[in-house]
Amino acid sequence: MKSLKKKRRIQVLAVAAVALVISTGMIGYAMRDGINFFRAPSQLATEPPKPGETFRLGGLVEKGTLKRGEGETITFSVTDGGATVPVKFAGVLPDLFKEGQGMIGTGKMEDGVFVADEILAKHDENYMPKEVVDALKKQGVYEAPNS
Known part of the structure; x- marks a missing residue:
């Protein structure tokens, strides 16, 4: 009797492990296009994106x-x-x-032009996306808002 219980327990654990591996693989497959990496204009100049790659571009509107x-x-x-x-x-x-303000756009590069599907702008006087602030600080052009 103990041998049958032990076999059944091992079978249940094996099925659970296989189900876990399959579900993890399916989640990873579903999210492959849903992850958009942020890039600053300087990063695009040094590391161009792959053709057809969707990513987020952020900086100041010139x-x-x-x-x-x-x-x-x-x-x-x-x-x-x-x-x-x-x-x-x-x-x-x-x-x-508007010009001179921070923005982030989601889209793809086509013939040297970023074609955006979505544009986000700052929503109040003190907010700018962290990624944009970090990229601007790295270039030495970030000016903190007067509080």
Whole structure:
């Protein structure tokens, strides 16, 4: 009788281990495109993304570069003080989006232009995404807001 219980227990543990491995693999497979890595313009200059790779670009909207095209197409440049990346976006920009302010966009590089699917702008006078602040500090162009 003890031998049967021991076999059954080993079978249950083996099935549980296989189920755990399969579920971990499925979760990893599902998330492969959902992870977007943040990059600053200077990082793009030294380490270009793979073709078709989706990532997040952050920095300051360069003054004098915001241009509205036909329809909803908008072009501007993002800088971190060390490099500048041209950006193209088709859609409605956030209300607080403007030149000289911090932003993060999600998208892909196409022919040297970052084509954004989504644009996020800072939401109040004291907030800027941590990744953008860190990249700007690294380039020596970050100015802390007056509190």
